[in-house]
Amino acid sequence: MDYAVLTSFVTNVLFVTVLGWYLITNLQWYDYKLSRVILKHHKPHWHLIYFFIPFVAYHTTGEFFVIFFYFAIIPAMLVWHKKLDKKLVLTWRVKRFLILLVSLVLFQDILCTLKSACEVYGVFMPLAIAYIGSYMIEKFLFMAYQKEARKRLKDIKDLQIVAITGSYGKTSIKNFVAQILSKKYKVYATPRSVNTIGGIMGDINNSLPQDTEIYVCEAGAREQGDIYDIAMFVEPQTVVVAKVGEAHIEYFKSLKNIIATKLELMQSPRLDRAFIHTSVTDEPHEKVTFFGDAVANINATLDGTSFDLVSQEQDLKLHTKVLGGFQTMNIAVAVEIARNFGMSDEEIKEAVEELEPVEHRLQLIKAGGKIILDDGYNGNIDGMLEGIRLCSLHEGRKVIVTPGLVESSDELNLRLVEAINDVFDIVIITGDLNAKLFNQNITVQNKIMLKNKESLTDVLANQTKAGDIILFANDAPNFI
Structure with missing residues (x-):
């Protein structure tokens, strides 16, 4: 292999890897949905600069592509990557994609003897096959992880599951419910903003303790059916549908679609009790308790928040170091859930007093x-x-x-x-x-x-x- 051929071979491998890095970075940002990367990207001009122009240059610049690649494409990509504040996380999914991509391009370049075919398919085919192959691998692993996670949930005797969704406040409610209930029970909650079915399955398989009594799970959605899949998978006995508004409106098109998607959580086969914000629906249901209007006398300052919780049971005067008057609604539903689990008002008041603010939320x-x-x-x-x-x-x-x-x-x-x-x-x-x-x-x-x-x-x-x-x-x- 002479120097020119070796240079072309190395350049081709590096070029496909660079494009693959760009592709998988964007896929990770948008939940590995290619349609969202193409149609919903917030900066679509990046695709033109960092993917399509290099792709066209590969097929049009001939022997000068080597110069263009090393002195234009690589420097531009390095600057782009350096400025990102949310860089690619090398998960096993990403590693599998990159390993498959590099293996394909190496195999192709070594065996390719038809120069014209190499020029036509040398970039597109490895990327396409790596994406499709990675997708198929993830689907297979998804089914395996799902089976394992289902078994793990069933193996925990008498496990109570609380699932929480909504446009606003679901992460805060999750944290408040977990903190209050943990004063009496062994509670585990999904970490950070883990709220997709894949993230939930991974968390169950890797982190859910065997002695958990109450599992608190956050359910998020980008399209209709996402919440339904989670409801059918974890089968929560207690569900919360928090305040609903025009968040992610570009995906759902209308507030009506958002509400319908959030209410999919009600289809849990084991539903015992649902707590639904008044912005979602006011339709009576024997298993539904509405919330959102039961707080009064709110005093929210930079030193903390005090409020009265008015309910059919005994009214409560509560104080917390959590900031924000809007959080009183989220704390109020957490209190009602704690009552539903048999905690006394004194236990609840003490737990609310000790609530820690949710990280990065006021x-x-x-x-x-x-x-x-x-x-x-x-x-x-x-x-x-x-x-x-x-x-x-x-x-x-x-x-x-x-x-x-x-x-x-x-x-x-x-x-x-x-x-x-x-x-x-x-x-x-x-x-x-x-x-x-x-x-x-x-x-x-x-x-x-x-x-x-x-x-x-x-x-x-x-x-x-x-x-x-x-x-x-x-x-x-x-x-x-």
């Missing part, structure tokens, strides 16, 4: 004389408006860092803009998703627009000082 942090409200994982209008209201209580300067609402409407973003204009001294808008809308409507004098978060640390160091309060509202990744 989490108060003090650093360098500054107050930081980390609300990075909150992406709904109610939560963001409450974060802004809490900041308004601070006597010093007020700073907000936000990309705005994601997967939402201009109308709701304009509501957010109006609230920001009334409260903040410094506004830092990250990303370009809502940049035009915010730039046109933000009237705060000190307004900073950042295309990405690469320079955010330096901007905050230069713009903020001790005594400021800084709200991080909806920390969306750069690809959004």
Whole structure:
């Protein structure tokens, strides 16, 4: 093999690997759904720059492609990758895809003798076969993992399962339910924002303790049928459908479709009790308890939250260090679930008093004389408006860092803009998703627009000082 042939061989292997890396990174962001990568991507121009132009150049530049690859494509991809704040996680699924892809391109290049065929199929075929092959492997493993997870659930005697869904608040409710019930029972909850059927199965197989008495599970959806699949799989006895709104409206097309999808959780074969927010439905059902209107006298400050829970049973006066008036609704349903599991009001009051704030959801942090409200994982209008209201209580300067609402409407973003204009001294808008809308409507004098978060640390160091309060509202990744 002479030098030119060897160079072409190595370049071809590296080029296909680079395109495969780009493809699998985007697939991981969008739940491995190719249709979402193609049709729902928040920055579709990336596909043009980092995939289609290199792909066309491979077929049109001939012997000069080697130069274009090493001096244009690789540097561009390295810069792109470096700027990502949500980089590719090398899970076993990703490793299997990359190993299969590299094996295919090596096999093809070694055996390929028809030069024209190699040029035509040298990139497309390995990528296509690796994607299809990886998909088939994952389907097979999915069935195996599902069987194993079902067996594990059945092997835990008398296991009670609480499943929680909704547009807003489901992760907070999950954490509050788990914290309160853990004062009396052995409770395990799905970690972080694990809420897909694949994530739930993996968590059951790898982490669910054998002595668990109550398993608290979060159920998320990107399309109709997702919640139904989870309901049929875990078969919860207790379900919660939290507040529903126009989150992910671009996937569901209408609020009616969102509500119908969330209510799929009610189809659990073992349903005993359902707690449903009044925004979802008001249709009576013998197994349904409605929530959302049972809190009164809310006093929510930067020091904590107090409220009264009004119910058919004894009313409760509750206090928690959890911030945000909207969280009283989420705590209230957690209290009703605890009552349903036989906890006394005294046990519940003590548990609520000791509730820990949910990470990245109005989490108060003090650093360098500054107050930081980390609300990075909150992406709904109610939560963001409450974060802004809490900041308004601070006597010093007020700073907000936000990309705005994601997967939402201009109308709701304009509501957010109006609230920001009334409260903040410094506004830092990250990303370009809502940049035009915010730039046109933000009237705060000190307004900073950042295309990405690469320079955010330096901007905050230069713009903020001790005594400021800084709200991080909806920390969306750069690809959004």
